[in-house]
Amino acid sequence: MEMTKKIAIIGAGPGGLAAGMLLSQLGYEVNIYEKNDRIGGRTALHKMGKYSFDIGPSALTMTHVLTSLFMDCKRDILDYVSLLPINPIHTLYFQEVTFPLYSDYAATKAVIKTYFPGEEEGFDRFMKENTKKMLYISPLNQFNYSSLFDFFRPTTLRAIPSLTLGRSLMDDLARYFNSKYLRLAFSLQMRYLGMSPWDIPAAYSIVPFSEFYYGTFHPIGGQNKIVEAMQQVVTENKGKFFFNSEVTDFELEGNEIKGARLASGQVIEADYYFTNLDFMYSLGNKPNNHLEKKEYSSSAFMLYLGLSIVLPLSHQSIVFPDNYREFSDNTIHKKILSKDLAIHITNPSATDNTMAPINHSSIRIMVSVPNNTSAIDWDKETKEFRQLILDTVKERLDFPDLDDYIEEEYIITPKDWEEKYHVKYGAVFGLQHLTRQHGFLHPSKKLPKYKNLFVIGAGALSGSSLPFIIENAQITTRKFLQKENPSNQ
Template sequence: MTKEKVAIIGAGPGGLAAGMRLSSAGYEVDIYEKNAYIGGRTSLLELGDYRFDIGPSAITMPHALTSLFMDCNRDLQDYVTLVPLAPLYQLFFRNNKTFSPYHDQDQTIEELKKHFPDNEENYLQYMEESAKKSLYLAPLMNYSLSSLLDYVRPAMLRALPSLSLGRNLNDETSRFFTDPDLRLAFSFQVRNMGMSPYTTPGIYSIIPFSEFYYGLYHPVGGHNQILKAMAEVLQENGGRIHLNTEVDHFTFQKNRIQNFTLKNGETISADHYVINTDFAYTITELMQEKKSLRTKSLTKKEFSSSTFMMYIGLDKSYPTAHQSVIFPKNAKKYSDELLSKKILSDDFAVYIINPSTTDTTMAPIGHSAIRLMVPVPNNQSHIDWEKEKPSFEKKVLELVKTFLKMDDLEEHIVEKKIITPKEWEEDFHLYQGAVHGMTRSIRQTGIQNPVYRLNKKFPNLYVVGTNAHPGTTLPYIIESANFVAEQIHKKEPKT
């Protein structure tokens, strides 16, 4: 039988993982990437002698990666070296408290005794109940949750008590911790998904739990090494990656994708089409022919926050943790201003990533490649970043200098690059600069997720990545690729 053709748009982790799976299963796979490099938000940024991950700072659940490579008859360790982070991060609160949790429970308990005494048993109860929740939720990864049938399956009925229905993540965490700082320490992780602990469904407590349970890891050389490994496996299986090849638009024939046209005028046809681009960008730009689809899919949808990113090469080494977080004075008020009011707050959080403490390949010896990330409103805020950037940059640096004891920080800056929501939208094709696409809420998951409606409308079109099932972080993006590969395989003609 002739190999079925799969065309994948976007060489991000979701597209590459799907390409690995499908090429290993014998499909003819081509990936079309608009940039001159793979990875998108997970790619490498080089400024002089300094190397930065554009997006992710660490990975959890490494078994998801290991499983992907094993299923493609490869050993992840032949391609990538993962270094565990200890501590996971150093957390700074505005009341001068600090907390540095670990993957190792005994070390975390010692930290609790030092900074939050009498919470040791609460922590152990949190870990035990969250572990049970994860076990009940794991089987749901195999269902799209786009059909009412999925909601009455035995696995769903068994998981119902673990869904934390009616509770947000802060509510869920409050069941175990009364101290507001400690509640923040066990819920802030969803901020890396562009969401708020005060509005995110309680089911997402599995995200912070996974970091404590599985640990966090840094790939030596940066996250781009994972993407590079994925690309190597794809190509070893006969798959092809076409760089500098931007898609212009899809052409439809009734309820199927007929083909898509590249910016250079070339037309590409395949049996199956997989999109790893930002979902809203796909609807608004690549599917302009379907204006009604745009209206139905995006009207009244809520999108994640964006980020103000600073990549700084320093000719000095600072003794910081691999990851540090400075929390705002009022986390609830900051969340409201960030996601609801969409205003640029004077009281904000800063994430400091200094991989040079773990990985000597990121900067010259004795130097640092530091990344500062501040969650800020997406471009629905209409903030003029050309105007606000200089003063906001100064505020960020002052906060970091104060809490991380980097008084001479600015004196040692050799290289610097800033990415604002404006660049996220214009250069990375992220709708409204929302770095994580649509937010995960009850109204935008399961049957309500427009991704599923798109697949039902066009059966030969599939979505992987942040907004697909189950999406969000790298392990779940890999799961979305596994899910799509299985769906395509099920539709393969039987001989």
């Protein structure tokens, strides 16, 4: 009788959990090793007293990707998680105008007609052309572009016009919208990708498009409920979790991994290893100079506040500075702090009454800031920067002084992202999504190849949001199965 193959998955973030679900469903013996005391990585829950917060993602779009993952495991996602639509998707606060945008096509069109008469036709074209773009670009995710030849597949060649090569997102949006406010409203990429919309390739217009096309959702209890559901499926499939188990390096023999060493000194043996990219850096502990030269995304200064007050805010609000381009340049290129900030406020209590007690709010405030390749000393800057954020919120939203209502508070600076969460340079969105760092040019393709090692997680691909991470785990699992059973190809 054939022995069950053993698989060690390193990291219990969404990528590791998705691979764990699929592999345990197929009958492999799956063990997941996590350096922290809980699952989720940056999708974890942070609890303070009576208040609950999502550390990382604040909304879920493209829910069909999650649904298909659960279907692959013969499960119905709705047996595990209750998803509530977020509407409006966000409310945008500019100095001169404030308006909401909805996932309902007609509602967004009505807003555009009210505030920007004559621009509705541009919205129609934006949606129509991006629907086509989505159809062409989506299949490209199935390839890993490990070589130049992948670019000459028929699917890639068909997609090239949709990739709008050489254009930035802002150039692209100018084709649809005359209003600078609408262009900014449809280019909130810095929130997801940690980049300036003037740098980001035009292909990424499918990100704002997906919010309007698929809608955005909040699971009751927070985004962390999604990773809890994934953990539950792995456990139902007899997969095991080992917490406080940091993998520090691998034992190598030729082009094969013989074992993964834990910080405790224990060596884990498995037939195959699935790992998040952070651990790839430590492979053989050789300095990777080409990784140092890469361009990393911005970081984020996070403020989590438990407030004894209800704020009149929708689920997501974005306060724009006077000059968004200058804010982007300061953050990404000059790597200095701005005085006039772009502030993203998440107020899950608007959708879900389980996140804070009645008549209270769990508020999360995020400001994009330079990553740790800057010379910013966060031990010195944190207090003043926190005050600047609260002053800006008070002034721009006409709020009372939030300091008077804070019952719980937690701050994460770029320094914390690097030291506590092991995020290189505190760049929370990983590498910048630039054409020269994509596909077969992505650093994960330059790392040494080991025949029983597979790379998953946000660092293994261009796209750091949950749907992309899950798709990547599905693709990597398929590649693994092709390797395991070449006759089935």
